[in-house]
Amino acid sequence: MFSNTYPSFSKKELSSIKKVSGNIAKNRVQDYQKNINSYKHLQKNKQLLKVNFYLNQLLPQYDDVIQKQEDYWASPKEFLITGYGDCEDYVIIKYFTLLKLGFDKDKLYFTTVYEKYIGGYHMVLSYFEADGKSPLVLDNLSFRILPLNIRKDLKADIFINSTGIYKINKNNKLFKVQNNSIKFQELMKKVKKER
Incomplete structure (x- = not known):
C-alpha cells in the first residue's frame, strides 16, 4: 500500500477534467495513474528510472506561456491536466510521485x-540514497539518473524540502541556511486543498 496517495483523481474529477480540458487531458491523467501503479512493486532504483523516464515525456513549456506569470509552481494535478510545465513542475510531480511510491520525503x-555550459539556473530533484553519498539527480533534461558529482554540467546552489533550505558541503552533508521556503510552503498549501 502507498504511504501517500496524492496525486490521485476521483471519477468525479476525471469527469470534470474531460468536460473542462478535454479527452486528451483525461487520458493523460488516467495513463499516469495506470503507469505509476504498475511501478509500485519494483525496486527503488527501477522506480526512480521509470518515474524519471515517464514524466520526462510530458512537454516542457515556460510559465509565462502556460500560467501567464513568471516562476509559477504548478501542483502535480495542474501539470498533468495541462500536460506542459517547466523544470520546477517536473521536480514537483516527480517528488510527489516518489512519495506516492513510498520514498522517504526527508x-x-x-x-x-x-x-x-549553457548558463542560467535550473531545477532538478535530488535523492539522497545514503548518507555521505552524492545525491542522485532526476532532471527533465536527461533520461539518465546520475550522482550530482558526476554531473559536471551542474553546480548545486540550494536544496529545499519541508524542513528548510540547505547548502551542501564537499562531504555531501547538507547544512541548513534558512528555516523554510515560501514557494515550497505555498505549494504544500495548494496540494493540501487538492487532496
Missing part, C-alpha cells in the same frame, strides 16, 4: 542548480 530535495 531524502528528496528540490534543488536549484547552475548550468555551467
Whole structure:
C-alpha cells in the first residue's frame, strides 16, 4: 500500500477534467495513474528510472506561456491536466510521485542548480540514497539518473524540502541556511486543498 496517495483523481474529477480540458487531458491523467501503479512493486532504483523516464515525456513549456506569470509552481494535478510545465513542475510531480511510491520525503530535495555550459539556473530533484553519498539527480533534461558529482554540467546552489533550505558541503552533508521556503510552503498549501 502507498504511504501517500496524492496525486490521485476521483471519477468525479476525471469527469470534470474531460468536460473542462478535454479527452486528451483525461487520458493523460488516467495513463499516469495506470503507469505509476504498475511501478509500485519494483525496486527503488527501477522506480526512480521509470518515474524519471515517464514524466520526462510530458512537454516542457515556460510559465509565462502556460500560467501567464513568471516562476509559477504548478501542483502535480495542474501539470498533468495541462500536460506542459517547466523544470520546477517536473521536480514537483516527480517528488510527489516518489512519495506516492513510498520514498522517504526527508531524502528528496528540490534543488536549484547552475548550468555551467549553457548558463542560467535550473531545477532538478535530488535523492539522497545514503548518507555521505552524492545525491542522485532526476532532471527533465536527461533520461539518465546520475550522482550530482558526476554531473559536471551542474553546480548545486540550494536544496529545499519541508524542513528548510540547505547548502551542501564537499562531504555531501547538507547544512541548513534558512528555516523554510515560501514557494515550497505555498505549494504544500495548494496540494493540501487538492487532496
